[in-house]
Amino acid sequence: MIPQEEWQSLHDKLDRLAEMIENRNASDRDAEWLESEAARKLLGVSPKTWQNYRDQRVIPFSQIGRKIYVNRADLDAYLRRHRIDGK
Template identity: 70%
Template sequence: MPEEEWRNLHATLEQIIDLITRRNADDSSSEWIESEAARKLLGISPKTWQNYRDQRLIPFSQIGRKIYVNR
């Protein structure tokens, strides 16, 4: 394979990797779910969920009485 084609291929692959990395980062940090939905996804009891929050094992945000976690 000629060197110029190799460099073009390499540059294209780097762009693809960068796009995928940014997309995954955007997706994972932009979706907030309510506390109960997160607890059910994890399959844990309400008491265990409360313990995790009290110990700050899972980061969360609270608005009024609603608790949200980042998916």
């Protein structure tokens, strides 16, 4: 048997470790870059609409050569701004 104090200490450490992992995963997601096609599919828009979004600078993006990249955090922010709350 493990004494209650040691068990509680171990339990607290595991809780802190789980919280650190969750924070790390959220941080990794904010740093995730998606290629144009994946971003378009995530939003569920047509190629023409996606082109219009880029032309109008609706969502920030980066371009290297002909490749377009979009930060996942920017897509999430766009979706949050256009969220319609329920009644």
